Amino acid sequence: MKNLRVLDLTSCVDLLVTPKFSGCKNLAILILERCSQLVEVDHSIGDLKCLISLNLKFCTELSMLPVEMGHLTALKELLMDGTKVEEIPISIGQFKQLEGPIATLPDSVGELIRLNHLSVRDCHRIRKLPNSIGNIGISLVELDVSGTGVSKFPNSIKYLQKLKVLRMDSCFFKEFPPDIGELTSLEEIHASWCRSLEGGIPSEIGKLHNLRILRLRHSTISSIPMEIHQLSNLQTLDLLHCDMIKELPRLPSSIRELHVDDELKSSEIWILDNLRLQRLSTSKLPAMIKLSNLQTRRLLHCNTIKEVPKLPSGMMDLRVGDELKSSKIWNLHDLRLELLSTFIIQEEIQLSDPDLVDYFAAP
Incomplete structure (x- = not known):
């Protein structure tokens, strides 16, 4: 089995412990989805240096991961939706993308100096991001915290100079990131359904000259700054059901897609020359x-x-x-x-x- 590349054990409902993996070191994809009685992943999983994807979705009895998983240097995808796992090993250092009901991200996330996409979408138990996340500013291109319990970004977020896409939909942020203007590479901001937002978008957003998409649908943001006119590459502005916004400033002529409610009928919002x-x-x-x-x-x-x-x-x-x-x-x-x-x-x-x-x- 040394040449085995894909092992699919989906819905092996009687599987309690995974087999030993020492004999299939070239394994690239391991699927254990819906192994509803699985309670233990064998420690030999750390020998799978070629493993790219590990699917543990809906292994409803699985509550712990072996520390040896930190040796999976090629791992790009870890899927754990529907498990009882609340903490990933501190040796996470090489993982590329995380998805699942994780409760905490260890500080060692900051060691992922080659990480380009970090997703903790729908990990409802996550309440905060480690300050060390700023250490991966030289590589991180996309950050997705949508559907988590995160209510504030760490101060180090301003160091994510390569970040192009920020997704924070359906979160509990009370204010728009005050240092948003420091993320000058940003091209997309998705902050829809943020129902706890207070105040307006900071004027520093005017520094984001690469911004193409700004989606705030169903958020409680109260105002858009005049500096939005400086966003010469902004093409999509979505403000549907942003009930706290009563008027808009002059919009950039680059906009191609505009979503607003009928209530925003003030003449000031329709200065759309060219x-x-x-x-x-x-x-x-x-x-x-x-x-x-x-x-x-x-x-x-x-x-x-x-x-x-x-x-x-x-x-x-x-x-x-x-x-x-x-x-x-x-x-x-x-x-x-x-x-x-x-x-x-x-x-x-x-x-x-x-x-x-x-x-x-x-x-």
Whole structure:
């Protein structure tokens, strides 16, 4: 069995102790999922230097892992959902990705100097991250603490200079990370369903010039800073059901996807000159929308919009879905269209410009 690469013992319900692994040192994938009576993993597992993935999901009686697991230098994936394991060995030093109901992360996480993705998603018992996490700032690209009990990041998070993706959905954070501006490589922030958040996003977010996605859906964040206009690469802003936010500052022209509630209808939030929206989640664009320089509007995927105000005369490209058929929404005085993807003409449409009338009259 020395050449065995995959061992799948899924649903071996009578298995109490794993077999010894000394004879299959080339094993890369070990699956013990749903071995519901398993109570012990043999210590020889430490001999599996080629093991990449260990699946212990739903081994409901398993409560401890052997310390020898720290010798699994090639391990990239450890799946422990549905087990009783609450603590991983302090010798974790070489693990690449962690998922499962772990209660504590040891300080030795800081020794993972080659770690690029750390996920403790849905590990509900985890309450905090070790301060040593800052030691892996030279390599960590993605950090996912979604669905955990974490309520505050350690001060050392500011040292994660390579971090591109931060996922903190459904957590108990009481404030947005105050040092967020130090994470200048960030491209995505996911903080939806954070119902304990108080206050606004710190102005330092304006330093995140690489940020492309900011999702805060269903969070209790109360305000967005004016500095958001400095995020020249921001493409997606999701604020649906952020009920504490009453108004927005000027938004960057780079935004392509905007999700807001109908309540955010203040004229101040619609300063969208030169914006090329592709997706907009709201049912109505306010009549005072400021789009004087907008030449292209794409509403192809904005399925919730039922009304559109008077459009700017400089618009050259109008693309809408068939749902926008009401004659009352189309006020197209002096509008010149060179390219029309979809347009439903109604009897009462206002087409005062002669060139526009000729355009629609042409065969």
